[in-house]
Amino acid sequence: QVQLVESGGGLVQAGGSLRLSCAASGLTFSGYTMGWFRQAPGKEREFVAFIRGSGGNTLYADSVKGRFTISRDNAKNTVYLQMNGLKPEDTAVYYCATRSSGQATYSASYGYWGQGTQVTVSS
Numbered sequence: 001q002v003q004l005v006e007s008g009g010g011l012v013q014a015g016g017s018l019r020l021s022c023a024a025s026g027l028t029f030s031g032y033t034m035g036w037f038r039q040a041p042g043k044e045r046e047f048v049a050f051i052r053g054s055g056g057n058t059l060y061a062d063s064v065k066g067r068f069t070i071s072r073d074n075a076k077n078t079v080y081l082q083m084n085g086l087k088p089e090d091t092a093v094y095y096c097a098t099r100s101s102g103q104a105t106y107s108a109s110y111g112y113w114g115q116g117t118q119v120t121v122s123s
Helices: none
Strands: 003-007 010-013 018-025 034-039 046-051 058-060 068-073 078-083 092-099 110-113 117-122
Touching: 003 092, 018 034, 018 092, 018 117, 034 068, 034 078, 046 068, 046 078, 058 068, 078 092
Parallel strands: 010 117
Antiparallel strands: 003 018, 018 078, 034 046, 034 092, 046 058, 068 078, 092 110, 092 117
């Protein structure tokens, strides 16, 4: 069965950095587009970034472009999200997910989700 396990969240001051990891098992990892989404309290889950299976194609939400970098290591079945220049508005639970079909920026396109990892940015 497919499992996604996120790690790396925590509390950081504004301007700081965190690196999230998502370890996948139970699937042919390199065959899947992987996405990162986030959900802040009282808000809908929103797209952050995705990366194609080969790692050669990525896309970012405008709100994180230039600050966040998504990458993957297919040998380790792991996708990463390097977050630099963090802002208080980045505070959210961050989720990784595997895309099943459809538009890769839509959460409905993703079939398997991790449990999430909390990122809190203090001002």
